[in-house]
Amino acid sequence: MCASNQDVVNRSDVVIIAVRPQDRHEALTGLRVDDGKIVVSLMGGVANDDLRRTLATAAPLVRAIPLPAIHERRSVTVTCPSHPVVDALFEPLGGVLPVADEAAFNVFSALTATLTSHYWYLATLTSWATGHGMAPEDADRYVRGLFQGVGRSLSDESRPLDRLAAAHETPNGLNHRIRTTWFDQANSDALRAALDALLADLR
Numbered sequence: 024m025c026a027s028n029q030d031v032v033n034r035s036d037v038v039i040i041a042v043r044p045q046d047r048h049e050a051l052t053g054l055r056v057d058d059g060k061i062v063v064s065l066m067g068g069v070a071n072d073d074l075r076r077t078l079a080t081a082a083p084l085v086r087a088i089p090l091p092a093i094h095e096r097r098s099v100t101v102t103c104p105s106h107p108v109v110d111a112l113f114e115p116l117g118g119v120l121p122v123a124d125e126a127a128f129n130v131f132s133a134l135t136a137t138l139t140s141h142y143w144y145l146a147t148l149t150s151w152a153t154g155h156g157m158a159p160e161d162a163d164r165y166v167r168g169l170f171q172g173v174g175r176s177l178s179d180e181s182r183p184l185d186r187l188a189a190a191h192e193t194p195n196g197l198n199h200r201i202r203t204t205w206f207d208q209a210n211s212d213a214l215r216a217a218l219d220a221l222l223a224d225l226r
């Protein structure tokens with residue numbers, strides 16, 4: 024343990040900033056970061072220009088998006104700008120995807136914002152089934168099993184996502200019906216609009 028954030032910085036060659044964006048001024052204002060250090064910012068939605076103003080340093084600043092799967096060394100970490108030391112840090116943890124600029128970084132950032140909606144989708148399916156009298160543990164087990172299968176099928180990178188969908192769907196069958204009646208154009212447009220609005224805020 025260190026006595027202060029300044030103490031952490033002084034003892035580090037690579038400084039990782041993982042406070043919540045709204046805490047950054049309290050955590051970082053007044054810190055001295057020598058130009059020879061490397062700063063990795065994990066803060067969602069904070070541009071490097073903004074961070075450079077707060078830290079007032081000429082040290083390289085690299086943004087990165089490690090996600091919870093990094094625990095199992097399976098998170099592809101987007102970085103910007105690419106830096107050999109930072110990319111080497113994340114490479115063994117599931118791979119690294121350096122992107123050219125923060126405009127591209129923000130698109131990937133917006134994609135990460137959809138993760139919990141995916142869990143919420145599964146929770147909604149489970150709750151719908153319990154509403155129809157299924158035991159919660161049965162509904163939970165069944166929905167988890169269904170989507171673990173989906174997760175495994177995603178490992179097959181030889182097939183594009185639309186082909187994977189087609190492979191799971193009988194023409195005019197049950198999946199086709201829900202995909203076209205629920206995930207219809209209006210629903211797809213609403214998702215794109217929410218992502219566009221987030222992207223506009225990230226710029």
Ligand SMILES: NC(=O)C1=CN([C@@H]2O[C@H](COP(=O)(O)OP(=O)(O)OC[C@H]3O[C@@H](n4cnc5c(N)ncnc54)[C@H](OP(=O)(O)O)[C@@H]3O)[C@@H](O)[C@H]2O)C=CC1
Nearest residue numbers: 028041042043044046049050065066067068088089090091
């Ligand atoms: N959760 C995720 O999957 C991802 C999160 N991020 C980004 O990572 C950052 C952290 O997110 P998350 O881990 O979920 O948030 P948490 O709230 O879990 O963690 C924030 C941490 O910041 C510490 N902290 C707060 N204020 C200070 C301060 N003044 N000085 C030192 N440390 C401080 C907190 O310490 P204490 O607990 O002692 O208050 C806590 O350990 C965010 O910027 C988020 O955008 C990025 C990618 C993915």
Ligand SMILES: O=C(O)[C@@H]1CCC=N1
Nearest residue numbers: 066067088132135136
């Ligand atoms: O939801 C969040 O705020 C963080 C940032 C990237 C992924 N999770």
